[in-house]
Amino acid sequence: MLTELVILILGAVGGWLANSQASKLSENATLIDDHIQDMMAFSTALEEYWLSEPKDLKEESIAAARVKGKHLAISQFYGFAEERLPLNHLREYQVLQLRLFQTGLGGKFETAEREADPDIAVDCVAISSQIIQVLRAGRREQLSIFWQLKKQLNPPFSKPSH
């Protein structure tokens, strides 16, 4: 009786752990999806910024503020990346994000001397695409583990054997 009870409790705890892990994986995949959308918007903002030529410092400040505003969503995810990305993609993601930050928001960014620079615009779009690829790979892995867990938790209905 006692053994059965222990097995029952262990089974319930195991099920609960697997369920919460599955929820976390599913939530991570959604958050990565949202981050991919933010990355696309940020990439477009950087492209527009580096292809435009400000008339004066005020216009430059406004254009830079638009880019920095879009970057807030990016830096927010970066701070939680360790919890949301698989370890094998984390380092590459961090290195690429820092490279994008230095390329897109560095150099003459937010300065009186800033001019349109198509090379930087292209670099920004290229690095952004690399980041999006890393995120997609990370998302795929999270979802693959999620479906494996789901399968174990809810095995497909099998026909009773006669």
Place this chain on the structure above:
Amino acid sequence: MIDVAKTFSPHPSGREPKDGPFNGQKFRRDILIPAINKIMAGEVPDKELIVDIDNVRTFGSSFLEEAFGGLYREQNFDASEAHKIVKIQCTKPRLQMFRDAILLHMEDAKSRQVH
């Protein structure tokens, strides 16, 4: 300790004075270097300089490069010693990218220092 938002501005931007009042060069020359020099000269008991970025809204990399990476451009200043003294304090996840970028700029300043 330097609280960047309180001591300088919660909205630092640009590189040089012509880019705005709260630029990277001004932060480096008026705030960062004097504080580092005080520690190096033993004028204060502290052995390290905490730079707290927690209350800053956001940064551009151009500001950070000028403020921290620009240390190697200063005459008669040992950027590699500064690298040992300066510690970045940041508790908010949204600012961790800027902390990592500052560390990269400091590392770069150390390696580019011409003696």
